[in-house]
Amino acid sequence: MGDASGEVAITDEEPKVGVYVCECGINISATVDVERVAELAKTLPNVEVSRFYKYMCSDPGQQLIKNDIKEHNLTHVVVASCSPRMHEPTFKACIEEAGLNSYCFEMANIREQCSWVHKDKDMATMKAYSLVAAAVARASLLEPLEKMKISVTPTALVIGAGIAGIQAALDIADTGYKTYLVERTPSVGGRMAQLDKTFPTLDCSACILTPKMVDVARHPNIELLTYSEVTDIDGYVGNYKVKVKKKARSVDETKCTGCGVCTENCPVLLQPQIYERPKEAPEVRERENVDELISKHSHYEAPLVQILLDVNEKFRYLPKDVLEYLSFKLDIPLSVIYRVATFYKSLSLVPRGHFHIKVCLGTACHVRGARKIVDAVRSNIADTEEGLFSLERVNCLGACAIGPTLVVNDDYHGNMSISKVGELLTSLETEYNETKEEVVEE
């Protein structure tokens, strides 16, 4: 550090701090006795010189600091004045001109955070003094730092070549920057390519989109990566490292003219899968039970929801084989069953725990700390037996008065706290283990 253009080398010697208290006209001096602060600061450890002045940021004020740095060989400077958001750069430049490292500087904010917010002069003066003392203590520990310049890669990456991505890439590329445009599917265009008209003017969608698709492909600053996916992003602003996985296209892109002969000669034929109703009933778990559930509701015209609710209660979710069997038995397409199954919140396609916990995140519960309850439940159930607990976040349980609320299976628990969650879950776990043991004993 010492060899950099005449800067003073910092040695292991005791720091010598200069303290400068600013009056800021009457802005500070009206409520803070600056003379007293400067006087008191002289008694602080490491303080070599302490002064006050009408306007520290003015040229004569800055000159005062520069002269002292030379005369007293100051190593650190503390200015007590306005907010560092205002004049920190000014004073940093000032001490740098006098040969100090600009990071050996500390500011005590005695205007915005002292004189302007207080009226009692004695109290404000003492607070200003303690702020100065803190700044001196910190300044004594400051070490010279060096500014670093890091080069950036002037390149942009746009992920997704729908109309928004295409336009973004074109705009960036037009300003002269190299742009990578990554698209997951084999072609650019996205949703807009599937539309006929655009809302609300009912313009021809393709007439807007296709010229841009061509522009994007031909732009010298755009590198188009179709049929590719971003797999990893690393680095920081200005220097990102992105991994893009280019999927196999089995065509040499540089040679392809788009003649289409390869499609005619392609040996692979893909056809959409059409679901056929099986001729015989498929394999299913607990067939008698499921049959009973179905027959229970056969007097209804649309018994599906009822049946699904019962299935969900019995197995704690909707197993795939049961849904397939229902589809066969009720002669309802599987897609319709899935539509119903995914519509209702109380139906689940994945197994729920023996104890299914719903935590309410409605506004009333939220303001009483529902998020902490979610975190508490999550961390409490993390190490428990698989399938014992499951957690769901819901938007209102209709029990705002006793929030934060959670529901275990059908039991409501109100006024929850982090410790109560722990107690509740432990008691549930013990209860479960006891019943399990009883079963084993029988």
Place this chain on the structure above:
Amino acid sequence: MTDGHDPLIVAFCCNWCSYAGADLAGMSRTQYPTNVRIIRVMCSGMVHPNLVIDAFTKGADGVLICGCHPGDCHYIEGNLRTEKRADAIELMLEDFGLEPERFRLEWISASEGQRFAEVVNEMVEQLRMLGPNPYQT
């Protein structure tokens, strides 16, 4: 300051939002008691729970951490970390036998000078009722 106890609050304010918010309180001449000492940190997320406990064991009556509102963090998710740390701090206070009201986490944006003053006022009042920090010698 009629009663004997005059609490001391250490406030860690993030450089980007809350410190500027406290500056705004000054610029708008919003008055608050002299009991607070603001320490500027680059992000509220860098305030380690140990720093807070240090402040208490060295005699602060209250500690306030102020950061940007969630979603506004200059470092994207620094303040979310603060939130997690605040939970840890609350648990630590319990262990140290200190009242939870002695610690506060507040989101204060650069435009909420008034809010900063309110928080300080509330906290000073509350700490007066609680009395001095038992770690004070």
